[in-house]
Amino acid sequence: VYEEDASDRTVEHEAPGRAVEAGSLQDRIEPLRAEILRYVHRLTGDADAAEDVTQEALVRMLSADIDEMRNPRAWLYRVATNLVRDRARKLARERRLTEPIESEPPVRPDHELERNETVDRVRSVLDRLSPRDREMLILRESGFRHREIAEVAGVQPQSMPVLAARAMARFRAAWLAEVGDESS
Amino acid sequence: MNHPEKETLLALFDGELSDIETARLERHIENCADCRERLAELEETSMALAGVIAELDAAEPDAWPTARTVAPNSVLGLDRLSAQAPPPFAPEPEPAPVRPTDAPLRWAAGMLLLAGVGAAAAIYTRPWVETPAPATSPALRTAPSEAAEPNVFIVTPVDGSLVVSLTGVAAPTRIVVLFADQGDVTIAATGPDELHLENARGSATLDLGAAPATLRITFPSNLDSGTIRVDGRTIARVSAGRMDRTGQVEGVTLTTEAADRS
Numbered sequence: 008v009y010e011e012d013a014s015d016r017t018v019e020h021e022a023p024g025r026a027v028e029a030g031s032l033q034d035r036i037e038p039l040r041a042e043i044l045r046y047v048h049r050l051t052g053d054a055d056a057a058e059d060v061t062q063e064a065l066v067r068m069l070s071a072d073i074d075e076m077r078n079p080r081a082w083l084y085r086v087a088t089n090l091v092r093d094r095a096r097k098l099a100r101e102r103r104l105t106e107p108i109e110s111e112p113p114v115r116p117d118h119e120l121e122r123n124e125t126v127d128r129v130r131s132v133l134d135r136l137s138p139r140d141r142e143m144l145i146l147r148e149s150g151f152r153h154r155e156i157a158e159v160a161g162v163q164p165q166s167m168p169v170l171a172a173r174a175m176a177r178f179r180a181a182w183l184a185e186v187g188d189e190s191s
Numbered sequence: 192m193n194h195p196e197k198e199t200l201l202a203l204f205d206g207e208l209s210d211i212e213t214a215r216l217e218r219h220i221e222n223c224a225d226c227r228e229r230l231a232e233l234e235e236t237s238m239a240l241a242g243v244i245a246e247l248d249a250a251e252p253d254a255w256p257t258a259r260t261v262a263p264n265s266v267l268g269l270d271r272l273s274a275q276a277p278p279p280f281a282p283e284p285e286p287a288p289v290r291p292t293d294a295p296l297r298w299a300a301g302m303l304l305l306a307g308v309g310a311a312a313a314i315y316t317r318p319w320v321e322t323p324a325p326a327t328s329p330a331l332r333t334a335p336s337e338a339a340e341p342n343v344f345i346v347t348p349v350d351g352s353l354v355v356s357l358t359g360v361a362a363p364t365r366i367v368v369l370f371a372d373q374g375d376v377t378i379a380a381t382g383p384d385e386l387h388l389e390n391a392r393g394s395a396t397l398d399l400g401a402a403p404a405t406l407r408i409t410f411p412s413n414l415d416s417g418t419i420r421v422d423g424r425t426i427a428r429v430s431a432g433r434m435d436r437t438g439q440v441e442g443v444t445l446t447t448e449a450a451d452r453s
Binding site: 041044052125130133145148168175 | 196207246250
């Protein structure tokens with residue numbers, strides 16, 4: 008027994024576009040900042056990169072015609088995704104051109120070391136995956152439906168079931184490898 | 192029928208298939224221990240992924256706004272696509288909307304995995320699957336520990352029901368409830384005018400709008416399994432009158448109470 012009538016895919020008190028009528032464009036898109044920050048941070052593990060990419064993505068959205076977009080939220084995620092990809096390519100190029108610089112690691116308290124170690128380990132699980140697998144899995148975990156993930160990741164919707172299943176399988180392998188490392 | 196491909200199982204698991212296709216697979220899975228075990232594996236992979244991501248989120252700078260403050264899709268009309276387009280790979284058109292009570296939660300076959308024979312083997316040979324993971328390290332926990340116990344509380348059902356209340360949910364928040372039983376599950380939210388409830392095939396999605404809300408989920412005590420996700424994070428799993436908290440989300444508190452049977 009459902010107290011809400013779930014047959015209603017649309018909500019009777021939901022007024023499509025109601026919020027679009029109120030407030031400036033900046034006011035309207037600003038709430039998405041936290042969401043994009045989190046998404047990019049999940050992708051990169053880099054807080055500075057997350058802030059840069061989020062700012063750039065929001066600026067681009069400010070200059071776009073949001074009311075003409077079929078799915079503005081997916082559009083914003085796609086812009087952020089592309090910016091992350093561009094950034095990764097740029098970093099890889101720079102890495103090839105520059106010599107690694109050895110430096111002393113900063114001294115950290117024990118609890119911080121432990122915390123960082125945990126984060127490094129979960130990060131290493133995701134780093135074993137391709138960028139596209141990471142994107143898909145993180146988008147899926149963020150509650151996106153498969154068709155929306157396809158839109159953000161720029162793949163054919165028809166390909167999503169296979170791509171998502173492969174990404175899950177590769178994540179599982181990476182995760183088991185990490186857990187295996189832990190128990191060994 | 193032949194065993195479904197892994198992509199079909201994932202689509203089933205994610206609620207992406209049409210009702211007709213779902214029902215067809217359910218019939219197979221009910222009689223196929225291999226497929227139940229494959230689904231169990233999918234569930235544990237999904238939980239592991241949620242744990243990994245929760246760990247990354249915990250490393251966010253304190254100064255950042257919390258993602259809870261994000262506007263729901265509806266604020267920007269961002270859910271237009273969802274409202275219009277059917278799943279692209281649904282092999283058959285969606286039938287006319289059916290009330291959940293008319294469409295029994297037979298997707299249970301997918302989630303019954305937790306109680307299934309095949310699943311039992313998977314779970315008990317991999318103790319970290321069922322370990323109620325503490326918020327500090329849900330992803331890589333390999334064995335039950337005392338430290339995890341504060342995150343677990345046992346509820347003795349009264350009159351056969353368990354009520355889980357989520358209070359202090361500072362909207363907008365998306366809450367997904369997955370359940371795996373043919374028993375009655377009732378979900379009611381109070382507070383926001385913008386409540387959006389979509390449920391089908393053993394899951395319910397609620398988009399809470401611009402105001403704080405209280406969500407009351409009544410699980411029957413014989414529920415084989417249920418999962419509550421807030422903004423993509425699994426925060427609790429429910430099984431046979433026991434709720435295991437699997438993650439923390441700021442501003443969300445879970446309490447339990449006996450169901451009001453009056």
